[in-house]
Amino acid sequence: MAATYEPIATTTLGSSQSSVTFSSISGSYTDLIAVFNGSNDGTTQYFLQVGNGSIDTGSNYSTTVLDGNGSSAASGRYTNDTVGIRADYYATGGGNKKMSIFQLNNYSNSTTYKTVLVRSALPATEVVATVGLWRSTSAINIVRFTCTSGYYETGSTFTLYGIKAA
Amino acid sequence: MATTYTLIDKTEVGSGGTSSITFTSIPTTYTDLLVKLSLRGNDNSRVATWINITFNGSSSNRSWKRVYGTGSAALSESDTTMRLGSVNANASTSNTFGNAELYIPNYLSSNYKSASGDGVAETNATATQLDLNANLWSNTAAINEITFAPGDGTGWLQYSSAYLYGIKNS
Numbered sequence: 001m002a003a004t005y006e007p008i009a010t011t012t013l014g015s016s017q018s019s020v021t022f023s024s025i026s027g028s029y030t031d032l033i034a035v036f037n038g039s040n041d042g043t044t045q046y047f048l049q050v051g052n053g054s055i056d057t058g059s060n061y062s063t064t065v066l067d068g069n070g071s072s073a074a075s076g077r078y079t080n081d082t083v084g085i086r087a088d089y090y091a092t093g094g095g096n097k098k099m100s101i102f103q104l105n106n107y108s109n110s111t112t113y114k115t116v117l118v119r120s121a122l123p124a125t126e127v128v129a130t131v132g133l134w135r136s137t138s139a140i141n142i143v144r145f146t147c148t149s150g151y152y153e154t155g156s157t158f159t160l161y162g163i164k165a166a
Numbered sequence: 167m168a169t170t171y172t173l174i175d176k177t178e179v180g181s182g183g184t185s186s187i188t189f190t191s192i193p194t195t196y197t198d199l200l201v202k203l204s205l206r207g208n209d210n211s212r213v214a215t216w217i218n219i220t221f222n223g224s225s226s227n228r229s230w231k232r233v234y235g236t237g238s239a240a241l242s243e244s245d246t247t248m249r250l251g252s253v254n255a256n257a258s259t260s261n262t263f264g265n266a267e268l269y270i271p272n273y274l275s276s277n278y279k280s281a282s283g284d285g286v287a288e289t290n291a292t293a294t295q296l297d298l299n300a301n302l303w304s305n306t307a308a309i310n311e312i313t314f315a316p317g318d319g320t321g322w323l324q325y326s327s328a329y330l331y332g333i334k335n336s
Contacts, residue, residue, distance in 0.1 A: 004171075005170055005171035006170065007170050007334060007335045007336050010197075010335040010336060035198065037272050037280060066233060066240070067233060067242075068231060068232060068233025068234070068240075068241075068242030068243075068298070069231070069242055070231045070242055070243060070244030071242055071243065071244070072241075072242050073233050073234075073240035073241055073242045075240075097277060097278045097280045097302060098280065099269075099271050099280040099281075099282055101269060101282065119282055119284070119298065120282070120300075121280050121281065121282035121299070121300030121301065121302075122300060123229050123230065123231060123280060123300040123301055123302030124229065125231075126231065126300070127231045127232055127233050127242075127282075127298050127299060127300035128233075128298075129233075129298050155275075155277060157271065157272055157335075159197070159335040161170070161335075
């Protein structure tokens, strides 16, 4: 049987970092899955930025968020965003073990804008589903996990997988 | 390049049903775990039931939050347990099984364990549920056993199934 779900790259932080980048991503897959599990050291939100050759920090991102904080549900909308595709809704403190799964479907086509689905579990604070859009027809070959302030703590893991349709 | 996403174990519930589904002796050769479930609980009075989750038989140091839609409202709640939303119970439309999925990253880690999951109890009626769930087991032990039990009723009906996959990051 053909391999269809393959690890591309992984990083486990040996020290705190403000961002983690995976570059030179092959275009040989159909979809990408990016998985984050860890924590931040300060009150921060975190994001996934993408690009072709370099990370796009222009106002080309938009995100719709559905959030539950344990007592109420909320939805937020961000347009012409520069920070990237949002994985959470509230800025949360350190020690909160978080995880997010980003699905970047049809990431390497050069015809359409790119949609990203995100599911995040921040059990101490919130559960989140988001959909993000990167308004570019360029293939995605670089991704960066980043946050508004503070750092990803030591031991946080970041992994990128490729999925082939055939 | 190495292949990941490997079936570790499966349970397909036979005649008579089962009180719970448990995966034991989970190997330590993977990075993450993924469970895909198709379930129908045996509670004849309810459309939907919880999936209660237990790691390593432990019912302590757990927390859970969900955001969910009922078809008419979006709501959120939390508890000191671990759950995977809702799937169909036996008052729902016949022959309908609820789908659910649970992703557990770094299940061997010495950090606390986060888990993200979705569940749905679809039925041909006005009220139903779609759940997005965040779970935390505040325990540093590696996960070697996972149990799924219904929150209402006494078990899962025949034709329920659960598949456990291992995912390697290298």
